[in-house]
Amino acid sequence: MSILEMKGEIHELIAVVQDEGSVEKLLRVIRMFVRTETGLGADEWFQDMPAEMIADLEAAIAESYQDEAGIPHDDLMKQAREWLKK
Secondary structure, eight states: OOHHHHHHHHHHHHHHOOSHHHHHHHHHHHHHHHHHHHOTTGGGGGGGSOHHHHHHHHHHHHHHTOGGGSOOHHHHHHHHHHHHHO
């Protein structure tokens, strides 16, 4: 099958999808694939994410910088060793 034939099949498959939500999902998947394979827009990957997800990620990043939010590595390793003994 030639590249042109494969692209035609992709168009035919996309044309079958009718509801808006599914088309949006498909668009995000295609954009992510193209960006991953070509490197185009690599710094814009987050733009296809829902606003709520971006807000959650930003909040998690901000929280990770708070000293009281985490456990020191040595303490975590000690806890892990204790859990593994059980």
